[in-house]
Amino acid sequence: MAQPGQLPLYMRRERFDPTAELGESRRAEGIRLVDTPFGESVHLVTRYEDVRMVLADTTRFGNDRAAALAGPAVEYTEEEARMRAGQLLALDPPDHTRIRRLLTPEFTMRRMRRLEPRIVEIVDAALDDLENAGRPADLVAHFGLPVPSLVICELLGVPYADRAEFQRRSDQMLDLSATDQQRKVAEDEIRLYLAELIARTMAAPNDDLLGMLVREHGTELTADELVGIATILLIAGHETTANMLSLGTLALLTHPEQLAMVRDDPAAVEPAIDELLRWLSIVHAGVARVAKTDTEVAGRSVKAGELLLMSLPGANRDPALREDPDRFDITRGVSGHVAFGHGVHHCIGAPLARMELRIGFPALLRRFPKLALAVPFEEVGFRSNHAIFGVNSLPITW
Incomplete structure (x- = not known):
């Protein structure tokens, strides 16, 4: 169990690597009880096959905790229903299926x-x-954050001038060292901002994604659902890619031969992105799943109503997925990693994220062929107390 002031096991990193204790847990039992920053105990699943199984099985496991305990007849308060509306990560089929079906056409590779x-x-x-x-310059401030922020702003129709405020609020929401009240205030502010944006969009839909949803599916989606959809796309759409661009650049800088391949060989870019996603696994864990019935995972009994967390770094560093998994090697090819999740909740924005990385990394490395850290590697500040792993800043020179 985590000690006071200590990060929970699934969030601990040793620079790029998950803590050695996580690997020991995977080898020994594959699942163990751990504490979360929210004061709950959860079953932490660490093996690749077990993680995929739990994420894919919607019969035994769900994301909707209340429904798992109360069944289909669960009744939500008005406030709970409003906050859940459109939140794909909090929904199970068939509600999840209905909303995802409306969004999926906008995130196909052809559309991207x-x-x-x-x-x-x-x-x-x-x-x-x-x-x-x-x-020297900070790569996070000048490249990592601005690129995905502007992309998602344009996709959703959010004025780019508002980016600093939504970045501050989303960072607060995802900072697990913040208090519950601080995170709640940030969430309420984001929802209020997006509710006003949705109201304007419903009155005069334009050509962005939200406008499309209003024009084509306005009778199928409520205003609260549109706010929920916009919230998750706005936050996930820039936080994850921003951290991948910055942390991925740092990983390449510490592996100069592989950096040169990404810079000079277009055929090396896609495999490099796949390996960076696997090796870095910037999302510590997927949304907690709840057991709908008494069951068993990795030989351990799990009772109905108990929570399970999937360790994505644990699964992606499992020797069952990759030989010598702790070694970074962009020549490995596609791995079947779970960095974007798995099953019905596989990240809907994965094609967009991949495109931003595929364009961003080689463009950066070709513009600055002598790119280098401006500080010793030991001085780079990693941030592990955040729901999305990354670096606070990345001083670079060229």
Whole structure:
């Protein structure tokens, strides 16, 4: 169990690597009780096959904790129903299926390719800004954050001028060292902002994703559902990719031969992205799943109503997935990792994230072929107390 002031096991990192204790747990039992920052005990699942099984099994496990305990007749308060509406990560089929079906066409690779020219422009503009900032510069501030923030702003129709406020609020929501009240205030502020945006969109829908949902599915989605959809896309759409761009660059800087391959060989980019996603696993754990019935996972009894957390770094560093899994090697090829989750809750924005990484990494490395850290590696500040792993800043030179 975590000691006071200590991060829970599933969030502990040793620079890029999950703590050795996580690997020991995977080898020994594969599942163990751990504490969360919210004062709950959960079953932490660490083996690749077990993680995939729990994520894929919607019969025995669900994301909707109240429904798992009370059944289909569960009754939510008005406030609970409003906060749950449209929140894909809190829903189970058939509610989840209905909303995801409406969103999926907008996140296919074919649709994403329509965005590619604009993403190239956004990346090039961020690189101009980085160069103009002069050496040394913070990659997070000038590249990691601005690129996905502008992409998701344009996708959703959020004014880019508002980005600083929503970044501050989303960071507060995902900072697990913050108090419950601090996170709740940030969430309420984001929802209020997006409710106003949705109201304007419903009155005059334009060509962005929210406008499309209003025009084509306005009779199928409530205003609260649109707010929920916008909330999760806005937060997940920039936090995850921002951290992958910055942390992934740091990983490549510490493996210069592989960095050169990504910079010079277009065929190396896609495999490199897959390996970076696997090796870094920036999301510590998926949303907690709840057992709908008494069952068993990895040989341990799990009672109905008990919670399970999937350790994504544990699964992605499992030798059952990759030989020598702690070694970073972009020549491995596609791995079947679970960095984007698995099953019905597999990240709907994965094609967009992959496109931003595929464009961003080689563009950065080609613009600055002598890219280097501006501080010793030991001085880089990793942030583990956040729901999404990353670095606070990344001083670079060229």
